[in-house]
Amino acid sequence: MFVTAIIAAGGRGRRLGGELKQLRTIGGRAILDRSISMFLMHPAIAEVVVALPQELVESPPEYLRSIAPEAFALQTPVKPVRIVAGGGRRQDSVANAFRAAAAASDVIVIHDAARPFASADLISRTIAAAVEAGAALAALPARDTVKRAAAEEAEDPAETGSQRPRGHRTRTVAETLPRDTIFLAQTPQAFRRDVLEAALALAERDGGEATDEAALAERAGKTVRLVDGEATNIKITTSDDLLLAEAIAADRSREASARQRIGTGYDLHRLVPGRPLILGGVTIPSDRGALGHSDADVVCHAVTDAILGAACLGDIGRHFPDSDERWSGASSLDLLARAVALARHRDLQVGNVDVTIVLEQPKIADHVGAMRAAVAAAIGIGVERVSIKGKTNEGVDAIGRGEAVAAHAIALLK
Ligand code: MG
Numbered sequence: 161m162f163v164t165a166i167i168a169a170g171g172r173g174r175r176l177g178g179e180l181k182q183l184r185t186i187g188g189r190a191i192l193d194r195s196i197s198m199f200l201m202h203p204a205i206a207e208v209v210v211a212l213p214q215e216l217v218e219s220p221p222e223y224l225r226s227i228a229p230e231a232f233a234l235q236t237p238v239k240p241v242r243i244v245a246g247g248g249r250r251q252d253s254v255a256n257a258f259r260a261a262a263a264a265s266d267v268i269v270i271h272d273a274a275r276p277f278a279s280a281d282l283i284s285r286t287i288a289a290a291v292e293a294g295a296a297l298a299a300l301p302a303r304d305t306v307k308r309a310a311a312e313e314a315e316d317p318a319e320t321g322s323q324r325p326r327g328h329r330t331r332t333v334a335e336t337l338p339r340d341t342i343f344l345a346q347t348p349q350a351f352r353r354d355v356l357e358a359a360l361a362l363a364e365r366d367g368g369e370a371t372d373e374a375a376l377a378e379r380a381g382k383t384v385r386l387v388d389g390e391a392t393n394i395k396i397t398t399s400d401d402l403l404l405a406e407a408i409a410a411d412r413s414r415e416a417s418a419r420q421r422i423g424t425g426y427d428l429h430r431l432v433p434g435r436p437l438i439l440g441g442v443t444i445p446s447d448r449g450a451l452g453h454s455d456a457d458v459v460c461h462a463v464t465d466a467i468l469g470a471a472c473l474g475d476i477g478r479h480f481p482d483s484d485e486r487w488s489g490a491s492s493l494d495l496l497a498r499a500v501a502l503a504r505h506r507d508l509q510v511g512n513v514d515v516t517i518v519l520e521q522p523k524i525a526d527h528v529g530a531m532r533a534a535v536a537a538a539i540g541i542g543v544e545r546v547s548i549k550g551k552t553n554e555g556v557d558a559i560g561r562g563e564a565v566a567a568h569a570i571a572l573l574k
Contacts, residue, residue: 162206163287164265165199167192168347169273170211170246170253180213181396182273183221187409191396193223194276200239200505202283205269207239209260211246211253223504254373255360267291269350270373277408278393283348289385290350295359297349297374298389302342310334346389349374355382420574421508423469427461428559428566437565439517439524440531440548441493441538446522450565453482453489458567459548460492463513463535464499466571471503493538500539503573511572512545518559518566524550 169182169192182192192210199205212220220243244260246253254270261268269287271278282298289296309331349372351359359376362368370376374384392408394401431437435449440459450456464476473479479502480487480495487495500510513535517524524531528548536543553560 161204161266161291162262162264163204163267163269164261165202165205165208166254166257166261166268166270167196167199167208167210167273168246168250168253168257168270169195169216170213170250170256180216183216184396184402186276186396186402186405187413189409190221190223191276191405192221192273195271195273196224196241197505197507198276198278198280198283199269199271200241201507202280204284204287205239206265207242207262209242209244209257210273211244211257214245217243217245223501249369251360251363251370251373251376255364258356258360266353267350268353268356269348271347271349272395274396275347275393276396276405277390277412278346278348279390282387282390282393286348286350286387289387290352290355293383293385294355295349295351295374295377295382296385296387297372298346298393299343299386300346300389300391302339302344304339306337306339306342307333308335308337343386344389345372345374346393346395347372351377355380358382416507417574420511420572421470421472422570422572423466423471425462425465425467425469425569425571426566427458427465428564429456429458430564431562437522438492439519439527439565439567440515441491441534442527442530444522444524444527448562454487454495455489455492457492458565459515459517459531459535459569460496460538462567462569463515463539463571464492464496466513466569467496467499467503467510467539467573470571470573471506471508473499473502473506493534496535496538497540508573510539510541510545511574512541512547513539513569513571514547515549515567515569517548517550518553518568519550520552520555520560520562 183190196208196210199208242260244256247256267287267290286296286298355377359380362380363376368379377384394404396402396405429450429452431448432451433448435451437444437446437449438455438457450458461476468475482488531548532543532546536546558564559566
């Protein structure tokens with residue numbers, strides 16, 4: 161079964177604190193980044209289509225650039241990310257994204273970018289219900305007693321001359337609704353392809369509008385199943401929601417800290433005359449350099465392997481084979497940055513790395529500062545979290561005879 165995820169992030173009007181809501185960071189990560197990652201990491205999702213405001217389509221944030229298109233294509237299985245421009249209304253954004261979805265997709269799952277905390281289990285259950293029923297959405301049963309307000313809003317005569325702002329309206333209760341039949345719609349909402357196609361086509365024909373896609377399917381006469389939603393699957397709309405979101409993110413991060421992971425990496429290259437000696441992205445004056453297909457930077461290669469190892473993502477040769485033209489002569493700092501992006505899509509961030517370079521000569525002490533800065537920049541962390549140390553092999557073995565340079569690295573991911 162081929163499942164396409166559509167992330168609706170096309171809204172440009174509602175801003176929180178002067179910036180686009182979807183770019184606000186929660187616990188150090190943008191809301192949009194979190195929402196997209198949930199689906200990229202989900203094993204049932206084959207592709208992701210993101211509907212963005214035009215300004216972001218033209219200049220996407222860094223985390224979207226790093227996954228679209230090449231970096232993510234390195235993952236197996238390949239999971240493409242497509243970016244489309246949003247429309248005037250939410251349903252227009254979804255329609256644009258739907259047109260960009262693969263023709264092979266059987267089920268489309270739509271999610272609000274503003275809900276960055278849906279669980280993988282909720283996504284799975286919503287997809288499974290849509291396969292059975294045709295359409296399904298996550299929804300929470302109402303916990304408060306629900307009142308329907310009278311449609312007519314009267315200006316309260318008692319308000320005349322009061323301190324309240326002009327135009328203030330009072331509302332009255334028309335009825336109390338039986339709470340057990342009231343559900344509050346969330347996303348994800350999932351649809352069999354034909355169901356969503358019919359719902360969008362009807363809306364297109366009759367100009368109908370809706371605040372979610374399930375409502376369009378209901379109008380088209382389709383069965384829509386309710387799936388138990390999650391209280392933490394909040395939609396971030398107001399600054400109050402940001403407080404709650406930070407608390408949820410902090411809780412998740414505590415959970416994540418309990419899952420800290422470490423990995424080790426090792427690399428060795430022969431030293432030959434006529435090659436540059438590049439270590440940690442820095443060219444070091446030397447009469448010999450490291451032999452290799454790429455720039456043969458043992459520091460970057462060992463750190464890349466340590467990060468991939470901690471994330472259980474294999475090794476540098478699997479992701480960047482030197483038989484592939486794309487990586488021949490590639491900057492190893494660039495490969496390192498790509499490995500960090502791969503780990504990030506597993507929701508793993510680099511905590512720190514520690515490297516030991518084993519090299520008989522030349523001395524590298526004067527270059528350690530520049531190497532640490534370059535490696536830290538490639539990883540996207542502070543230089544205080546990158547340690548690089550030098551050792552000789554005391555004249556012993558091939559390294560001791562100056563025939564090779566090696567590096568050992570360890571990385572902590574969390
Ligand atoms: Mg190497």
